Amino acid sequence: MKPLEGVRVLDLSHALSGPTCTNMLALLGADVVKVERPGVGDDFRHYTEHAGMAGMSVPFAGVNTGKKSITLDFKKPEAREVILKLAERSDLLVENFRPGVATKLGLDYDTLRQVNKGLVYASISGFGQTGKFRDWTAYDHIVQAMxxxxxxxxxxDGGPMKVGFPIIDTFSGYMAVIGLLAALHRRDKTGEGDFVDVAMLDSAFSLMGGAIPTYFYTGEVRGRTGNRGYRLVATSETYRTADGYIAIGANHQHQIEAMCRVLHCESLLQDERFADHKSRVRNHEELRMALSDIFREHNGEExxxxxAAAHVPVAFVRNLGQVLNHPHFKEREIFLDAELPGADDPLKLVGPGFQLGSGRLEAGAVPTLGQHTDEILAGLGYDAGGIEALRAAGAV
Amino acid sequence: MKPLEGVRVLDLSHALSGPTCTNMLALLGADVVKVERPGVGDDFRHYTEHAGMAGMSVPFAGVNTGKKSITLDFKKPEAREVILKLAERSDLLVENFRPGVATKLGLDYDTLRQVNKGLVYASISGFGQTGKFRDWTAYDHIVQAMxxxxxxxxxxDGGPMKVGFPIIDTFSGYMAVIGLLAALHRRDKTGEGDFVDVAMLDSAFSLMGGAIPTYFYTGEVRGRTGNRGYRLVATSETYRTADGYIAIGANHQHQIEAMCRVLHCESLLQDERFADHKSRVRNHEELRMALSDIFREHNGEExxxxxAAAHVPVAFVRNLGQVLNHPHFKEREIFLDAELPGADDPLKLVGPGFQLGSGRLEAGAVPTLGQHTDEILAGLGYDAGGIEALRAAGAV
Known part of the structure; x- marks a missing residue:
């Protein structure tokens, strides 16, 4: 049995953060029903590279595996009736409309708990459902700036720099998973649902971890540390080598000694300027220059x-091609294949990010727009005539 | 009732990733028993700023709220007996030793499931329990490089750059929370425990989200995008203003028009080089230069x-002091106070990163080393003489 087998998820979300959340739930075995606008669907279907067919972009496919797609026009009363039926039989719901929109559509938590008091309902937004920033529009890089x-x-020595990928879109989706699963645990004990208010801004602070209590405690705003390790010593740094960059994390004396042996620079250890931690901190810049010269003479990949064999924490700075094709992943199979409609080959993607002893998790197929509309409606009790009527009304 | 009330967690972890995981579980209401080495405890207790007393660093306190601390020397057989009793009554276990160490100590999953087949056991490591990198030493910046x-x-235009905070230490802890809660759900249905193998490297790929399937699909290694928004248009960029930097995310025509109205640069909209999306992409560099000149004349905070009121996605690039003290958080109370032994004032920290409708979550006190040793031993059935014997043997 998969971890979340039998858990029913109603997914009203679009773009990146919400779908990342429900994609994780689907990987873990939940039954996810994705609701999309008739005709267009999730905007992310039309974002950059198309995989196999129109309306199936790679960024969309990557976070929508194993879901079922139903089209519904929220503004049609017939569609609202379908949504209420879906909410009634769901355990979890995820939406990432702008704050206030769900209420306007009559799909907010207070409305839906009337039909299902055990529903756990997560709203993901830029700044949360309360507070001065509530109505501000957020994208990932905006939240990074804020x-x-x-x-x-x-x-x-430079200015502020955005992290090179949409870290907060993704992370806030995972935070929603945690909130949902925790509240589901309580729901299973008490029968009571819950409302989970996830803000990208609040999530950013959780990801920054210790920086927040450290600021509150010291009142001191720390500067950028660039490529230095967190200990801020020259032996824990990033250096240029003959064929690229290498990151080193030699924090302890035995690691520093091992590093010098491998690099044939034991003379550094004899140098009284670098003999112990205190002197290395005092003569940081000289040591950094000396190590810069040494690393430049070596081939990083070699x-x-x-x-590493000498127990020095180290990594050659790899790009995605270099790391994803590394033999490490021959033994450790973390990438999954998702069936892509219209494409000859499956799409390769990251699994849940952890492996379970109880069995390998698989990625299901990526749905085409409305692929499961009829199946889902039939499951809710609509007969062929009822489905036809919904279609004639433009509700699906 | 808190979401995880009644869930018992045995925490054998140290430093940052494991404690981040169990801190989240504690915030959600779980009963966390933190096992530490007699005398020294978690190394993180002695890391940088001390808050109130020795052995209570701020980075340690920030991820160890609401836990109970017991000291145990794993190498003493009497201590092993205590651990087995704790494992027997626990729902979840978290460890982040290097791969192989738990087995050497006789505390691996296969051993502990013998005393508790429902135990969900998470191991967090740099590269996972399998694969060529398994035995390599990892720190956060090493995994960022890899x-x-x-x-x-x-x-x-520059070289590779580490993200400015230990993003993967923190994130892999949250991934472990997801794995544990999902497996706990299955355990509650089936009675079967599970082993959750969390690798910092695999977690990094999950955080990078769409970049992985995009690489696999296109085979193309994308370059650094610096401070540009993900749409790579000049109206979604970071600009210097008279008093700092500002990030803008005007992707759509109506947002661009609103931005120009606020900045009094409507003339840009008349310029045929910038009239629509295609021409703006074609004349990207000219538009970027024009906007650079315009933003430099304005006060960013003003x-x-x-x-934002004109619905342009925007944020002044704030440092932690500027954002954490913003009035937004007067209305949205996401920061919690944790009692700090030895300090007059509580430590302020980030809560779980989401808010629950069912009630505000609170942070418990940070434990001193071994503060709950006697209490926990008594709960396991040791009487005063038994506790004294453990102490005499150096086991606690």
Whole structure:
């Protein structure tokens, strides 16, 4: 049995954060019904590369595996009736409309709990359902700017720098998973549903972890640390090698000694400027220059496994092609294949990010727009005539 | 009732990723028993700023609220007996030793499921319990280098850049929460426990989201995008203003028009080079230069709320001090106070990252080393003489 087998999810979300949440739930075995606008569907279907067919972009497919798609026009009363029936039989609901929109559509938590008091309902938004920023429009990079992430990221000598991928869109989706699963646990004990208010901005603070209590405690705004390790010592840094960059994390004396042995620079260890932690901190810049010269003489990809074998924390700075094709993943099969309608080959994607002893999780097929409309309606008790009437009314 | 009330967690973890996981579980109401080495405890207790007393660093306190601390020396057989009793009555277990260490200590999943077949056991490691990298030492910035995160982050004209905070330490802890809660759901249905193998490297790919399927589909390694929004248009960028930087996300025509009205640069809209999306893409660099000149004339903090009111996605690039003290958080109370032994004031920290309709979650006190040793032992059935014997043997 998959972890979330039997859990029913009603997915009213679009774009990235909501679908990331429900994609994780689907990977874990939940039964996810994705509701989309007739004709167009989730805007993300039409975003950049198309995989196999129109309305099936790769970014869309990557976060919509194993879901069932039904089209519904929220503004039609006949469609609202369908939504209420779906909400009645669902355990979890996810939406990421702008705050206030769900209420306007009559699909807010207070309305839907009337038909299902055990429903756990998550709303994902930029800044949350309360507070001064509530109605501001958010994109990932806007929240990065607002939250301090951009300010903390980048070169100490340069300006603030956005993280190079939509970190908060994705992360806030995972935060919603945590809120939903925790509230589902309580629901299973008490029968009571819950409302989970997930804000991208609040999620950003959770991801920044210790930076927040440290600021509150010291009142001090820390500068950008660039490529230095968190200990801020020269032996925990990123250096240029003959064939690219390498990151080193030699924090402890035994790691530093091992590093010098592999790099044939034991003379550094004899140098009294670098003899112990205190002197290395005092002479940080000289040590950094010395190590810069040493690493530049080596081939990074060649020394990486030798340093690792000597228990020095190390990684050659890889791009996605270099890491995803590494033999490590021959033994550790974390990538899944999702069937793509219209394409000859399945789409390869990341699994849930962890592996379970109870069995490998698989990714289901990516749905075409409205692929399961009839099947879902039939499951709700609509007969052929009822489905035809919904279609004639433009509700599906 | 809190979401995870009654859930018992045995926490054998240290440093950052494991404690982040169990801190979230504690915030959600679980009963977390943190096992620490006698005398020293979690190394993170002694890391940078001390809050109130020795052995109570701020980074430690931030991820160890509401836990109970018991000291146990894993190498003493008497301590092993205590651990087995704790494992027997626990629902979840979290450890982040290096792969192989738990087995050496006789505390691995296969051993502990013998005393509790319903135990859900999470192991967090750098590269996972399988694969070529299994035994390599990982720190956060090493995994950033390995995973492609560093390669994708930073200035397009510069080299790879580490994200400015330990993003993967934190995120892999949250991934473990998802794995644990999903497996707990299955356990509650079937009585069967599970093993959750969380790797920092695999987690990094989950956080990168769409980049992975996009690489697999196109085979193309994308360059760094720096501070540009993901649409790569000049109206979705970060600009310097008279008093700092501002991030703009005007992707749609109506947003661009609103931005120009607020900035009094409607003339741009008349310019045929920038009249529509296609021409703006064609003349990207000219538009970027024109907007650079315009934003430099404005005060960023002053125009931000005016742009937001006109529905332009916008944020002044704030540092932590500027955002955490913003009036938004007067209405939206996401920060919690945790009692700190030895300190006059509580430590302020981020809550779970979401708010629940069923009630505000609170942070419990941060434990001193071994504060609950006697209480926990008594709960396991040890009497005063038994506890004294454990102490005499150096087991606690």
């Amino acid at each position: 939250s301090g992430i951009m300010w903390m990221n980048g070169d100490p 020394i990486e496994p030798r340093l | 995973s492609g995160i560093m390669w994708m982050n930073g200035d397009p 125009i931000e709320p005016r742009l």
